[in-house]
Amino acid sequence: MKITAAVTRENGGPFTVEELELDELRHNEVRVRLVATGICHTDALVRDGVYPTPHPAVLGHEGAGVVDAIGDSVTSVIVGDHVVLAAAYCGHCRRCRAVQMAYCENLLAADFGGHRLDGTTALSKGDEVISSHFFGQSSFATDANVVEESVLRVDKDVPLEHLGPLGCGFNTGAGTVLNELKPEIGSTLVVFGVGAVGSAAVMAAVVAQCAIVVAIDIFDERLSLAKELGATHSINSKTEDVAKRLDEITQGRGVNYVIDTTGRPELLRTAAESLGVRGTVALVGAAKPGTEVTFEIGSSLVKGWTFKTVVQGSSVPQVFIPQLIQLWRDGRFPFEKLITDYRLDEINDGFADSKSGKTSKPVIIFSADGPELVVRAGKARSRWRACDRLDQAASRRR
Structure with a gap:
């Protein structure tokens, strides 16, 4: 399927917004339609070649969205679920078996390899191979094939637009x-x-x-x-x-x-x-x-x-992120005060503003691609206002 994504093509170069091809879903993957994704310092390090993900690549590892399809072995979510995306882990090494997923012995391959564990990538442009599965997700895109280990279902009454950073930065x-x-x-x-x-x-x-x-x-x-x-x-x-x-x-x-x-x-x-x-x-x-x-x-x-x-805050995302959401519900973790919204075509501005200190957490909000997303986004904004939070953050938005 055709998707739109921000691609990093050379060390230190800008992200370019391009149309790519997303391949077929694998048995252990979840296809997620992204509503939003955070921008993290780790994305900048990989963009600049500090960490070894091969270029060209689609980065992004603080995604939030809606499940559009699931592989035949996926059991943790169903189509239509709202999800937050976190770091990937192998699930079978000694650390994963000890419920220490943040210290997975195969972390570099699972999160920075630029491909599935079988060596395939989910993304291409014509004959050009594009690195995918960054942190299991590559969420600087309108849609992604995400490994099940990276997916966490969240309640539908919690606004998706700003949940993505719970998957990495706020979690850490x-x-x-x-x-x-x-x-x-x-x-x-x-x-x-x-x-x-x-x-x-x-x-x-x-x-x-x-x-x-x-x-x-x-x-x-x-x-x-x-x-x-x-x-x-x-x-x-x-x-x-x-x-x-x-x-x-x-x-x-x-x-x-x-x-x-x-x-x-x-x-x-x-x-x-x-x-x-x-x-x-x-x-x-x-x-x-x-x-x-x-x-x-x-x-x-x-x-x-x-x-x-x-x-990753020594956390198990599927356990700890719901705890952070509960703290937010209780008014004890008002993370929305840190967030500034950007469009996908403003991604380079988001990175620059984060580096300069203009914003603490840039979040890319994807354009609504149908009535369902338009309605959902509107209801989510109303919920923020009902909690008296969005208006406080608005003064820091551009």
Whole structure:
């Protein structure tokens, strides 16, 4: 079938919107008509050749849409279901069997290989092969053949337009707090970089009842939003001495938990030095392979501190994403405040605005292709307004 997709063709080049051919559904796949998809920093890294997905490729891994067809072995969804798309995993390695899907031993092949595990791709343009199945989905497209492991059914009364980022960015930030770190009530948690992932971590820290939640960034607008989301303190790392301010905030006791979303070695060094006894630094920000960081290990030995990397918030998407939706229903995870909408032909603007700090989470809204989508989108917007959320976010939209 013919679809429209944003294609990356060369390292660092722009996305181009093109008509492609989507192949036949496989037995373990779900055909999803995309309503929206988030733009994530990982997409930018792959676009720029930092990670090895072959070009040309259709990226996108925060999709949300409606099931149009299912393969004959699919049992978790039916046609017409509303779904959120998350990262793929193999389902049979030791980590998957231990319900640690975020650490699937075949993650690189399942998420970055650019093809199905049998070597075929779902996308083409004439005789040209286009990489597909990015994170099992390749959601920068109007339609996608998605592996069942990436698909999560959601209730139809929840607006689909802005659910996609729950599949990666918001899942990563919130999951790192709630699934991995599990901070004690009254503890101190610091977030380096409060874009989409970091802001989700701030909201989760509030859910976890941390007493002190510190947001650190170089953009004042993001810091202001972090305060609105529940951060008790903010630090602009361009204009303030981060180490000094953290020492003041903790009254010299040091920090219990730090989440770094930046992947910058100098910030990780600062994060480690800010820790109190038994403190933990969790790195969630992606960096170029080969990036190194140095830590002081002499006097810091007696702290018994921990450094760890966290993937996808250590979550099982089919379990954790419904929990985030429930927190949203309860008014405790207002992720819509982070979102700015774009059309598919504005995808390059979305990437640029995210990099500049103009928006925290760009989301591509696909044009309605029939009466059903028009009606559904209208009802969804009404539900946002009924919850008194959309109007708050509108002031940040273009």
